[in-house]
Amino acid sequence: MSVKLTDHEKALADGVHGKAKQKAMDLLIRYADALGAERFCETNNVAGVWTVSNPILRDYTRNGMDAVFSEFNLDSREVVETPHTEAYSCQLIQGVDPASPEMREATGDAADLQKAGEAYFGKRGVAMFSTCTPYQVGNVPVMGEHCAWMESSAVVYCNSVLGARTNTEGRESTGAASITKRIPYWGYHIPENRRGTHLVEVDVDTDDIMDWGMLGYWLGWEVEEDIPVLNGKLISPSMIKLKHFGAAAASSGGVEMYHVPGTTPEARSVEDAFSGNRIRKTLRYGATERRKTYEDLNSTAKDSAVDFVMLGCPHNSIEQMSRVARVLDGRKVSASSALWVFTPRAIKDVSDRNGFTEIIEKAGGRVYVDTCPAISRQMPKGTKVTAVDSAKQAHYLPAITGAQCWFGTVEDCVDAAVTGQWKGGLR
Amino acid sequence: MTETLSNAKIVLHGRAIVGGIVEGEALVTKEAISGWGGIDPRTGTVIETRHELRGQSFKDKVLVFPGAKGSSGWSHYFHLARLSSAAPKAMLYTKTNTKMALGAVVTHAPAVTDFDRDPLDIIETGDWVKVDGDTGIVEITKRNAR
Missing domain, CATH: 3.30.499.10 (Aconitase, domain 3)
Incomplete structure (x- = not known):
């Protein structure tokens, strides 16, 4: 182990606060070491997945929801009791709409499993927003807030549009964070890692969500996981346009952070977006790129x-x-x-x-x-x-x-x- | 790879991520892999529409790849692949992000990264690779030397 622990984190790892939190800390330490993180940061905002509706997971529900939580949220083979959450936590998108007759018919008991999970984990503190867009229904972290979010489209929105700080977490790390309030201090939690790397000159009018989606999809392939700074013909950026743009860029590449100078909070200007970073590359999005992206999609x-x-x-x-x-x-x-x-x-x-x-x-x-x-x-x-x-x-x-x-x-x-x-x- | 090198074992040194020692046949791609929406966890098959490994399975292979991309369901899908006995035997990757680090940890297969030389330039599909996830040492026997 090379990640440094505070006294409280040591106590969590030693099992002083119970078996589940010990397992959670064990996973978080393995994860932090794999990243090369030096320490953890405290988080009080977790967006993850607790419930079950995927047929592959059905076998685990036979042993109860604690078995699901232990295996899939803590990576623990030993079944431990699910404690109440410590961090503010919410459930992301799920597997089925229980009110849909078509889905109920096609998925057997998936809706019942999902509802049982909602009841079990809901009682233990997980807010059942049940959407890929928690920021639309009340979970709007403030600027600089350390979060532990899953859902690539929500992560990129959280970092870029809200100015809160999260990496793309997974089911296991969010599960562990929800009961320990800890997540590795790495990547986008660190201010220096949030500055722009690529300048993107948008030469065609980008207005409708279809166009914002195409721009994002093209950009994801171009910059992969780097941090683009968008400049040019971006018409009236809004929540829904940035929602579609970020979701696309996170799907084709792995964009977790971008800046739109004048719109997003960590970039008052193009210069501010780079904050002294060298512009690694300038990219141009014009009619040719737009057409190619349309054809790809x-x-x-x-x-x-x-x-x-x-x-x-x-x-x-x-x-x-x-x-x-x-x-x-x-x-x-x-x-x-x-x-x-x-x-x-x-x-x-x-x-x-x-x-x-x-x-x-x-x-x-x-x-x-x-x-x-x-x-x-x-x-x-x-x-x-x-x-x-x-x-x-x-x-x-x-x-x-x-x-x-x-x-x-x-x-x-x-x-x-x-x-x-x-x-x-x-x- | 030249003939002179092909008969000898090539040794790479990296940072050990997940412990254990295994050996197996390499499956190599220069394209990052998506988890959720990119693989079928029951068979370990890559399903992404335009991926160069589309239709091929990494089950029981030493997967050599740049790393993870796409959905935050990455770790969950490789976790599921492990429970379905369809996970790679070992993973060698070159780019750390949170998806890759967490995914490697929950897959439980020996994993190594941060190599002294780029494994994507050295290892080819079909090569025989021994992975020591405790020390970070990787030994490669080229396919044409086997």
């Missing part, structure tokens, strides 16, 4: 008949629910297609009150919470061709399901659901 799509349209990756904001309802109002989803829209449970409540859910359902679409097709692996039966408005979903869905996937605007996607035909394109 549509590379799995061949047939124009669309069986299934999915919107809401990362989970839709209420503004996006409004846009879908407005585009769909008075139209009908084709009998040969389906439209599923995904949003956090708390936002669905607002969508219900606004009447957006009713408009979408009247048109034959569905509004789902808690999950997404890539996580749940659930799509309407027989789906061969999908269409999405998310570069992240276009990256993962064909790989996971084997289906073809079209990528376009919300309007292109809704039109495809209504006509059953893909007529989208790069405009």
Whole structure:
């Protein structure tokens, strides 16, 4: 062991505070040493995964939720009792929407397992937000706050847009952090590691979320895990645009931090974003790069008949629910297609009150919470061709399901659901 | 690799991450690997659409690769691969990030990184590789010398 421990951390590791916290500290020490971290930092904001709905994990639930927690959240073969959380912790996206008849039918007891997990871990302090976007439903860390978050799209949002500090954690490290309030002080927890490395000159107008998604997807391949500083024709950055941009960049590369000078909090100017770092490389995103990215994102799509349209990756904001309802109002989803829209449970409540859910359902679409097709692996039966408005979903869905996937605007996607035909394109 | 080197064992020194000693056939890629959405944990097969290893399994292989990319489900998926007996026999990687470090730790297979020479330039798929995860020493017997 080379990571330095405080007296409290030594006590945790020695089992003074119980078996679960001892196992948690054991994992965190192995992890910190693998990273080469010198010490831990204290965190009071954890976003992770506790519940079970994946069929591969079902066997472990037979031995109770403590067996699930021990193996998957602490990497402990020995089953230990799950203590109450010490850090503020929340559950991210899950495997199934229990209210969906299709998903219930297709996944057997997954919904019941998930609900049992919610009850068990919820009682022990895990807030059941059940979304990939905890920052949309109340978990908004302050600037400089040390966090331990999973979900690559939430991590990049947390670092870049909120100015809080987290690495991309995993199920085991967040589980351990939730009961010890400790995470390795490494990577993005350290201020010097948060400065820009690459300057990106955006030469084409980037406005709609489709364009922000393409820019992010292209950038992820270009910079991988480095820290891009975006400059140029970025039209009115907003929460939903940055949500789509970051999710895409985190999927194609592994971008965990970026700066948009004038918009994101650690970059008042381009100069400020680099804070003395040498600009390692200047990249240009123009019409050629945009077209190539569009072609990459549509590379799995061949047939124009669309069986299934999915919107809401990362989970839709209420503004996006409004846009879908407005585009769909008075139209009908084709009998040969389906439209599923995904949003956090708390936002669905607002969508219900606004009447957006009713408009979408009247048109034959569905509004789902808690999950997404890539996580749940659930799509309407027989789906061969999908269409999405998310570069992240276009990256993962064909790989996971084997289906073809079209990528376009919300309007292109809704039109495809209504006509059953893909007529989208790069405009 | 030249003929003169091919008959001798090549030895690399790295930083030991996960302990244990194993040997096996190398599976090498210069592309980072995604966990969740990038592999099937039941078989250890790479499923990412445009990955050069697509369709190939790392089960029981010494996986030599730059490291982890993509979803934060990386460690969980390699953890699942281990429980499904589909994990790599050992992992040699060149770039540390949190996904890779945590993933290596929970996979429990011997793992080494931070080498004195780039293993991606030296090891080829099919080479026989002995990994000592306690000392960080890796011995390579080239495929054409076997």
